Amino acid sequence: MLDEKEIIEGCCRNERKAQKALYERYASILLGVCIRYSGRRDEAEDILQDGLIKVYFNIKDFAGKGSFINWMKKIMVNTAITHYHRNLKHHYHQDIEDIRETDIEGTSLDTAEFTREELLKVIKGLPHGYRMVFNLYAVEGFKHKEIARMLEVDVNTSKSQYSRAKSLIRKKLGSLKKIAEKTDEQE
Amino acid sequence: MxxxxxxxxxxxxxxxxxxxxxxxxxxxxxxxxxxxxKQFLSFSFQTFNVYYLAAAISLAGIGTYAWLSDPGTAEQEQSVRVLPESDTNIPSEPSPDAAAVEQEAVKGAEAFSPGVQTQDSVVHSDRVSSSVPPDAATETRQASQPAEDQDIKKSSLVSPEPEAGDQTGQESGTFLVKAGFNASLLSGCSPLAVNFENLSENAVQYNWIFSDGGSSTENNPSYIFDEPGEYEVILKIIGKDGLEYTTRQTIRVFETPKALFELDEDADLTNxxxxxxxxxxxxxxxxxWDFGDRQHSNLAEPIHYYNQPGSYNIKLKVWTDKQCYDSLVIMNAFTGPENEIRFPNAFIPNMTGPTGGYYDVNDISNTVFHPHVSGDLIEYKLKIFNRQGLQIFESNDAAFGWDGYYQEKLAAQDVYIWKARGKFSNGKTFVKSGDVTLIKHH
Structure with a gap:
């Protein structure tokens, strides 16, 4: 079993064994990132493929500073954004209107209450633009300014999409919770 | 936050x-x-390797074959493999050329697209001419393989990607039977109409099977897939050699969504x-959503606030991930407010004597208690009671209101209870009640 350093060095030398080791070790983590951005497995795997190619051919640029997995995750995120732009004309387009929303107030979200699969389902159910912004902001921790640059949108667009994504998510989580409570009662 | x-x-x-x-x-x-x-495309001496060599040789071989064979066959999408021996002597020693062709295809597959499987159809040509072009033969005449070996390859051969070389090379026979077709669409939204273009050659009979129960014997059929699903379209042809050849493609039909919504017709657009x-x-x-007031929403179930009452055309467009689409418009929503009856809660009767109850809508003196009506009333009844429960007024005509007088005398300054019921010309009925304060003006 190759360790991370050996994998990186091997990949720099275009060694097939190292490339395969990289895939076996990191593909499932990276696919987890892709699927959050795409919502569709087939598209996520396309993103993974394209992203991995970038990883293999640019691995010399990874100077060994910072975390290797985060470097690869960032490449996946960028690839997902490229896919998003490419597909934008096929996907539906967001209109950003400031429509007042009644939020479910006081719903406290307990980490333990929701499974990962439920959260993923909620993410998958978001409109594409919301999903991009939500992932970039909430999970990856980018600033709205950075997101606006990456997605080529206005900063306010990023902010308003994020807030609407959140209220959609809150609603969906709220209804998940209600369903869960109902089944509890029945039991 | x-x-x-x-x-x-x-x-x-x-x-x-x-x-x-x-x-x-x-x-x-x-x-x-x-x-x-990618390494192959970004060729350099560093990455020069056996794959590049194999691919280069394959390309050269394929190019020569394509050039020497009928140029018309170079455009078809289906890859066609020719096994140049008759059915009756398959186990016999294959010609070296056949083996070379086989090997060529395998090389191509390895070099271009390992693991990628495309549509392929296996075609046996029943007779083979011995006049193989010498150039092509020398290019690839490297190995002759035993028949068993070749038989195994026949079943496991992965055909190369079309761009990479859909021509695996063909021997020029007296005729070549080919099964192949193009579909105008490989995927789309239900109901999906697909035109099929038959690319088969030297066939005497066609039989199309559409896997949803439909079939056709036309040369170039058109077919509509009504329901979403994956359908294997199979084309079976009978060649001039009397043998049956089969080729297939998969058509994906995505579900078309259905747009449907209702709205709160009775919603109060004011305030x-x-x-x-x-x-x-x-x-x-x-x-x-297009709410008809230039406002939009992408929520599934939006809540909208109108700035002013009126009737709006509301449009909902829906999409699927596969870009299937539907829409629904409700024209002139909220026409409800047009059929409306409202009562004031105070009035100041004429102090000098009864006015008779008939009033002018544009008169703002407010001496008669009467409803404000929009829309056509076809039934109407108003009753007014005093605090003791005594009915002091009744009207069957909205144009006839209460002037504040009961039995020719001005009623006391007090709160009175009214009840109204009626029906609009659109069939909408109402039952309303409330109170009204009689104010004496000194």
């Missing part, structure tokens, strides 16, 4: 940070193939009250 927001971000971040999904089996092969392909929209759309992934 509220505690909730932090909470939600934390929730997703902690749960999703380490989220893993196992890739589909075979994905590594695809990635590997892409690496090879910026929320209007609720109920989305009953089926199979949709995305929504776009």
């Amino acid at each position: 509220s505690r909730n927001d932090l909470n939600m971000e934390k929730l997703f971040r902690t749960q999703m940070e380490s989220y893993t999904v196992d890739p589909s089996p075979g994905l590594w092969q695809k990635v590997h193939a892409k690496i090879l392909w 910026n009250q929320p209007v609720y929209f109920y989305n009953y759309s089926r199979s949709a992934d995305y929504y776009e």
Whole structure:
């Protein structure tokens, strides 16, 4: 079993064994990132493929500073954004209107209450633009300014999409919770 | 930022940070193939390797074959493999050329697209001419393989990607039977109409099977797939040699969503009250609402606030992930407010004597208690009671109101109870009640 350093060095030398080791070790983590951005497995795997190619051919640029997995995750995120732009004309387009929303107030979200699969389902159910912004902001921790640059949108667009994504998510989580409570009662 | 927001971000971040999904089996092969392909394209002496050599030789061989064979066959999409021996002597020693062709195809597959399987059809040509072009033969005449070996390859051969070389080379026979077709669409929304273009050659009979129960014997059929699903379209032809050849393609039909919604017709558009929209759309992934006042929403069930009352055309567009689409418009929604009856809660009767109860709508003196009506009333009844429960007024005509007089005498300054019922010309009925204060003006 190759360790991370050996994998990186091997990949720099275009060694097939190292490339395969990289895939076996990191593909499932990276696919987890892709699927959050795409919502569709087939598209996520396309993103993974394209992203991995970038990883293999640019691995010399990874100077060994910072975390290797985060470097690869960032490449996946960028690839997902490229896919998003490419597909934008096929996907539906967001209109950003400031429509007042009644939020479910006081719903406290307990980490333990929701499974990962439920959260993923909620993410998958978001409109594409919301999903991009939500992932970039909430999970990856980018600033709205950075997101606006990456997605080529206005900063306010990023902010308003994020807030609407959140209220959609809150609603969906709220209804998940209600369903869960109902089944509890029945039991 | 509220505690909730932090909470939600934390929730997703902690749960999703380490989220893993196992890739589909075979994905590594695809990635590997892409690496090879990209290395091949960015050729340099550093990356020069056996793959490049193999690919170069294959390309040269394929090019020569394509050039020497009928140029017309170079355009078809189906890859066609020719096994140049008759059915009756398959186990016999294959000609070296056949083996070379086989090997060529295998090489091509390895070099270009390992693991990628495209449509292929196996075609046996029943007779083979011995006049193989000498150039092509020398290019590839490297190995002759035993018949068993070749038989194994026949079943496991992966055909190369079309761009990479859909021509595996053909021997020029007296005639060549080929089964192949193009579909105008490989995927789309239901109901999906597909035109099929028959690319078969030297066939005497066609039989199309559409896998949803439909079939056709036309040369170039058109077919409509009504229901979503994956359909294997199979073309079976009978060649001039009397043998049956089969080729197939898969057509994917995606579900078309259905846009359906209702709205709160009785919503009060004044005072910026929320209007609720109920989305009953089926199979949709995305929504776009046009509320008719230049406002839009992408929520599934939006709540909208109109700035002013009126009637609006409300449009809902729905999409699926596969870009299937539907829409629904409700024209002139909220015509409800046109049929409306409202009563004031105070009036000041004429102090000098009864006015008779008939009033002018434009008169603002407010000496008669009467409703404000929009729309056509076909039934109307108003009753007014005093605090003791005594009925002091009744009218069957909205144009006839109460002037404040009871039995020719001005009623006391007090609160009176009224009850009204009636029906509009559109069939909408109402029953209303309330109180009205009689104010004496001194």
